[in-house]
Amino acid sequence: MNLKVMDILKKYTMTLALIAVIIFFYANTGGKILFPQNINNLISQNAYVFVLAAGMLLCILTGGNIDLACGSVVCFVGGIGAVMMDANINEWVAVVVMLIGGLLVGAWQGFWIAYIKVPPFIATLAGMYAFRGLSNIVLQGYVVGIRNETFLNVFGGGADCYVPDFFGGANMNITCMVAGVVIAIIYVASVIKNRISAQSKGYEVAPLYSELAKMIIICAVVIWIFYKLANYKGIPAALIWIAVVLLAYAYITSNTTMGRYLYAVGGNEKATRLSGIDPRKIYFFAYVNMGLMSGLAGILTVARATQAQPTFGQGYEMDAIAACFIGGASAYGGEGNVFGIVIGAILMGVINMGMSIMGVNANYQKVVKGIVVLAAIIFDVLSNKKKK
Numbered sequence: 535m536n537l538k539v540m541d542i543l544k545k546y547t548m549t550l551a552l553i554a555v556i557i558f559f560y561a562n563t564g565g566k567i568l569f570p571q572n573i574n575n576l577i578s579q580n581a582y583v584f585v586l587a588a589g590m591l592l593c594i595l596t597g598g599n600i601d602l603a604c605g606s607v608v609c610f611v612g613g614i615g616a617v618m619m620d621a622n623i624n625e626w627v628a629v630v631v632m633l634i635g636g637l638l639v640g641a642w643q644g645f646w647i648a649y650i651k652v653p654p655f656i657a658t659l660a661g662m663y664a665f666r667g668l669s670n671i672v673l674q675g676y677v678v679g680i681r682n683e684t685f686l687n688v689f690g691g692g693a694d695c696y697v698p699d700f701f702g703g704a705n706m707n708i709t710c711m712v713a714g715v716v717i718a719i720i721y722v723a724s725v726i727k728n729r730i731s732a733q734s735k736g737y738e739v740a741p742l743y744s745e746l747a748k749m750i751i752i753c754a755v756v757i758w759i760f761y762k763l764a765n766y767k768g769i770p771a772a773l774i775w776i777a778v779v780l781l782a783y784a785y786i787t788s789n790t791t792m793g794r795y796l797y798a799v800g801g802n803e804k805a806t807r808l809s810g811i812d813p814r815k816i817y818f819f820a821y822v823n824m825g826l827m828s829g830l831a832g833i834l835t836v837a838r839a840t841q842a843q844p845t846f847g848q849g850y851e852m853d854a855i856a857a858c859f860i861g862g863a864s865a866y867g868g869e870g871n872v873f874g875i876v877i878g879a880i881l882m883g884v885i886n887m888g889m890s891i892m893g894v895n896a897n898y899q900k901v902v903k904g905i906v907v908l909a910a911i912i913f914d915v916l917s918n919k920k921k922k
Contacts, residue, residue, distance in 0.1 A: 547913065548860060548874070552881045559888030566891050567884070570766035573759065578690055578838060580883040581772040582608065582831040586854035587861075587875040588783040589827030592820040594858050595787075595796040596813075597803065597867035599654040601821065603643065603661030604828040605850035609669040609842075611635045612832035616678040616842035625685040633829040639665065640825015641818075648817035662851070670844045677843040680836060689837035690772035697769040707768035714760025718753040725749055772834060779830070784872040792819060800867025856903065857882055860910040881906070 559567040566572060586604055593599045611632040618628040643661050646652040686692040701708035725745065732739050739745075763769060787793040798806045799816045807813055831850070836842045861878030863870030885906065889899045 548862060548877050548881065548910070552877055552884070555881060555884055555888070559884060559891070563888060563891045567888050568762070570762045572887060572891075573762040574766045574770055576880075576883045576887055577776070578770050578772045579887075580879055581690060581776055581834045581838065582850055583853045583857055583879045583882060584776045584876070585779050585827050585831045585834065586850060587857040587879050588779050588872065589824040590851075590854040590858050591783070591787070591863055591870055591872070591875055592796055592823055593654070594855075594863045594865075595800045595867055595870055596817055596820050597800045598865045599647075599817075599820075599867070600658070600851075600855050601643070601661075601824045601828075602655065602658040602851050603639070603665055604658075604824060604831070604854060605847035605852075606662045606665035606669060607636060607639050607825065607828035607847070608832040608835055608850055609844065609847035610639070610665040610672065610832070611829045612836035612846055613669050613672040613678070613842045613844075615833065616680050616836050617672060619680055619682045619685065620678050625682045629685070629833060632833055633826060636825045636827070636829020636832065637822060638825070639828065640822040643825070644818040644821030647821055648814040654821075666844075669847075673842060673844050675844060677841055679841045681840075686837055686840060688771060689833050690770055690775070691837035691840045695771040695837075696767045697771070697774070699768060703764075707764040707766075710760050710764035710768040713769060714757045714764075717760075718756050721752060721756070722749055772838070775830070775834060779827070780872055780876060787872060792816075796820065797868050800864075800869070802868075853882060856907045856910075859907060859914065862914075865911055865914055878910075 556567065586608075590601060590604070593601050614635055615628040615632040618631060619625055639661070643657050646657045647654050680686065680691070683692065683694075687695050689695070696707075697709060697713075699707045699709045701712070703709075729739055729745065760769075763773075787796070795806070795811055795816050798809075798811065799813050803813050806816075832847075835846055839846070857875050857878035858870060859865065859878070860881055861870070861874030861876070863874060882903065885902060886899065889902065894902075
């Protein structure tokens with residue numbers, strides 16, 4: 535029994551840490567951390583963290599590799615899009631150009647890393663400087679505003695970037711509440727279906743009481759979050775993009791051949807090569823994918839701010855890396871999942887918002903974030919030592 539409790543504690547360490555942090559800030563902010571508007575801000579302000587962390591996870595899976603350039607790429611592609619829309623070019627053309635720009639940057643870095651064998655740290659460090667400089671060139675050192683309402687509403691900027699209430703609720707966004715209940719029902723149906731499928735194939739499944747407890751907790755959290763959002767303005771557009779990205783990456787890492795290859799390369803690259811898989815293609819895919827996510831994060835960032843400026847994206851790469859490691863991705867590669875990066879991103883967001891509400895100096899906020907990341911890495915290192 536004690537062994538099972540220890541296994542559960544180890545598996546859900548960061549989830550328990552997130553709960554503890556929320557309780558701490560709830561007590562020290564007079565409950566402000568859980569106000570509907572703050573829940574909304576937590577999602578919208580940290581949209582780039584979820585998106586970049588999803589891309590960063592694939593890089594980390596290949597062997598603990600990271601991308602230091604993604605923050606600069608966010609600024610670069612965001613600047614390109616803002617300049618295009620400022621010149622009255624169609625917003626959808628600008629969006630396509632930004633995404634293609636991110637892909638091309640990812641392909642550029644992926645080529646040097648995968649085929650020329652430049653260490654990822656060095657290749658992306660060079661990219662961090664180069665694309666920061668190009669961002670300044672594109673923006674000419676100025677702030678470029680974005681006035682295109684369609685772009686802002688679709689990607690989470692301005693006052694109207696929320697899903698409208700189709701039911702016309704007076705004091706609450708009914709559409710938001712219905713969406714929360716539907717998501718909970720779909721989740722329960724999915725779990726039941728997967729359990730029945732696993733049992734029919736003779737696979738070992740978790741005890742029923744454990745599965746039920748997990749379902750009840752997750753459904754309660756989902757409905758509570760949507761209840762809070764419903765009491766503000768409803769579902770922000772940023773949340774939809776976050777959900778699309780996270781669901782896509784959960785599927786890629788769990789149900790595709792490429793996902794299995796990413797884990798295999800990170801687990802044992804030599805064995806992967808001997809089994810007939812070309813690790814170079816896996817590395818290239820991971821960094822092209824990271825470029826695409828940087829492009830999307832750039833879109834969400836400039837939409838949220840309704841402008842582009844040369845300083846955007848600074849430190850974004852660190853937030854993404856921190857979310858991955860805090861969420862359980864191994865610094866050695868081969869371990870990590872999308873659920874973990876969600877926990878990591880939320881934890882970082884709660885710490886940032888909680889300390890801001892408490893009026894903690896920005897420099898001390900960085901100290902706390904650094905300590906949290908270090909603690910996560912130490913936990914990973916110690917866990918790997920025990921396994922060996």
